[in-house]
Amino acid sequence: MPRHSGASGVALSTLVALAFCTSVSPRAAEKQDAQDFTQIERGRYLTTAADCAACHTMPDQKQPFAGGRPIETPFGVIVAPNITPDRETGIGTWTDDEFDAALRQGKRPDGSRLYPAMPYPAYTKMSREDVQDIRAYLATIAPVHNQVEPNQLPFPFSVRAAMMAWDALYFQEGEFRPDATKSATWNRGAYLVQGPGHCASCHTPKTVLGGDKTEQAFQGGVIQGWFAPDLTNDKATGLGSWSAEDIVAYLGTGHNASTAATGLMAEVVERSTSKMTKADLEAIAAYLKDQPAAGHTATAVQATDPLMVAGGAIYHDVCSACHAIDGTGVPHLIPSLAASPSVHSTDPTTLVRVTLSGARSVATDQEPTAPAMPAFAWQFNDEQIAAVLTYVRNSWGSAAPAVTAHDVETKRVELKTRGEH
């Protein structure tokens, strides 16, 4: 069995040990019932909502939850650990308390600290019951023998003890408390967004130490070379012009009338939100639509600006065939540049990246088409790309800071480093 990387004798003895130990392991003492269908089903759903697979399953999805995926952080690479029930390399020997402490307190069984690449600052909002349901589900999946060394950070970040200070600064332990003045739907949405959904992990900007800038919650942040856009109700940069139905369609299918999920969000849709219930997506939408607007303001670059003139010429020549002269695109197929929040983000990272490298939108059962944006890095220089992006950010009634040739150059270098163009 090639999936067991060690000698087959080792793998076999592991299995025997597992079978033998079920009656004497600590788990048995904790009232875990491997046949509790309801708990396991709830756990499976919560595992999906929490998108554990995003990090703990490799993109080829051959060995679910066996870890090994490198997670890029501003401080270096952390490799997602194996969370299958394998007793040697997974979490097969963890107790319920240890599992709970990892998810809700950021503590490892040996008492040392997790890095917040594991979103325990969000999972702390979950109830112990929900966390145990996830555990019950994970206990049912196939154990995979896969040794992972998660901590591959450079010194001094490799010192886990440093995370005690980080936790003191940025980590607020505590379960989600419903707001009695809001509806049950709103509270469910708030719970999903703040807790298992861990939306803030990407969408809230970070301090230099990687903590949330809580005063700018959900206003968008840079992650792994993308800009996770503003989720507030800002009309230009956020969800202000989207209806609740637009949000539900986007999360459920990866596409709505104005835009499509790509990059990291494509993975989130594919593995998590497209598998959630419509009621939960509606709850998320209800909560997000009730948030204030970030209130970003920008002065439009004048149409007579040479950058705009050059950009307009390129746009009409190259972009307008698909995105249309008025920037409206084709609903559900070609994004509307006039209405897509990513186009007008304060930080143009995603826009520049997609233009240079191209991007494929996500395919889901409801929206299987998965149209793609072609790459333009080979065709245009930095000045030309800066011009056309400045044009699309400042046309059709929109205003956003100009994109500079330096922005494009920086991104080009970064993408080369990533081997993406």
Next chain:
Amino acid sequence: MSRKLPHKDVVIVGFGWVGSIMAQELTDEGLEVIAIERGPWRDTATDYPPTYDQDELRYRIRHELFLRPDQTTFTFRNKMNQTALPIRTWGAFMPPNGVGGGGVHWNAETWRFLPSDFVLKTHLTERYGADFLPSDMTIQDWGVTYEELEPHYDRFEYLCGTSGTAGNLQGQIQEGGNPFEGPRSRPYPNPAQPQPFSHTLFGKAARELGYKPFPQPSGNMSQAYTNPLGVRLGPCTYCGFCEWFGCGNYSKASPQTTILPVLIRKSNFTVRDNSEVVRINLDPSGKTAAGVTFVDTSGEEWEQPADIVIVSAYAIFNAQLMLLSGIGKPYDPLTGEGVMGRNFTHQTISDAVGFFDNTKFNFNPFIASGSIGMCIDEFNGDNFDHGPHGFVGGGYMGQVQSNGRPIETTPVPSGTPRWGAEWKAAVRDNYLSSVKPGTGVHGSFYSYRDVYLDLDPIYKDRFNRPLMRMTIDFHDNELKQNAFLTDRFAEIIQAMGAKKVDKEYRQGPYDITKYQTTHLCGGVIMGTDPRTSAVNRYLQSWDVPNLFVVGASAFPQNAGYNPTGTVAALAYWAAAAIREQYLKNPGVLIHA
């Protein structure tokens, strides 16, 4: 020695339109399906994105999307007493290669054949008498009727989002459509594309001459469309880079833009690209296919066992695979016996180019789509009385000018020098003010005793298998047909106001170097009699009942239309027969 792969329910050879449709239908039935494709995987964003798909040199002149003749080719001769030679660069037709097949680079002209086309022999004999037909003409009835295929034409049109104007809705003739078409159960899924100036002018002139012009049915989207599988297409941008090119704008119906996004998500479907099937394997009885053997790019040979084998490659390769696998009796033109290779046909294309006063006419020919155009059908099939003319067959004709691409679009009046300053001046004077339809007259090519396919006695491919030999020439019937149709076509162009019309008749002998169409047909034809057809009315091999050979290879003769609509309808028809009849009781569907 080949290595054996795990068994599948169905193996599909060739993954173009037919392969995709069969795979979609049979995976819907719950079967485990694998498709094996000789060429590469192809996808819009990675193979022909809009950033460079409009490259005439790369795709049109240098044949980027087609089979490379150094991988495999055919030999060609006009007459049976000649020695055939290998084709070393494609000319008269363009063999597709890769996932999506011809569906990637077609113009998307999406026609239905006439009801009488399917019963051609019976119809012509009844109307004109058997003696009216040339003695060496071997036309046959198909064994399937238009009425039987109608629901399957309809499925394909709705899959593709075909743009058009219905001419016959459930027997009611519709203004603005083709009044000669067979009854259709419902309108086209999309309205016809708007027509550019010269196309509109052709329609007006045709109407004034008493004809009933209509927009060509088109797989280029007149508006955004979501097909029944949930796959979305965008509106055509009229870029004029359609045939020979992939569409970077998701605007041309192809397997990639209509089926594959759904198919590749299915867990019971797999595809092997860059793998060439070298034979169909039979069990010791010789009456059941055991699967196929293919070779990958490393030269490794693999055996793919399957319960059902679908052969759905380009027509000529379908015939070759059958001959090389020893299935069906090879056709012998001397005795007229045998079926494999029989009734090989192509198309009879000609043109008339109109030159107009450039101070009064500016046609902007570059504004076009692959199947834009106004057509008339008065001279197709048996829509007119052939009695006085001494030939049978016909074709549609129209101003179907699909591009104004710079390398090829250099129409100059006859008598202009072929090069130099005078030629350049003439190109400049005429580029915007000439009418140069790609296939102005799209005529039928009926079948003959001495037009056929067989295995070449001399030339071999890289596996040391004989190349396919084509023996093909035009017969008087087709040349007469073409002269008559070209004259009628030229009259309409003249009536548009041309100051000069150059007629470019199709003349013999058949020339392998000049592009006509890619519509090679026949070789594994369908019919009602195992002595004169290789497959029955359900495209099932008469000899090996778990083998279906689907495609234009099944056409007993070619009609005066582009074949893809009929090819796809036959695929849905065969798939329905497998789903509704064969799977319930695997075996012979028609007892001859």
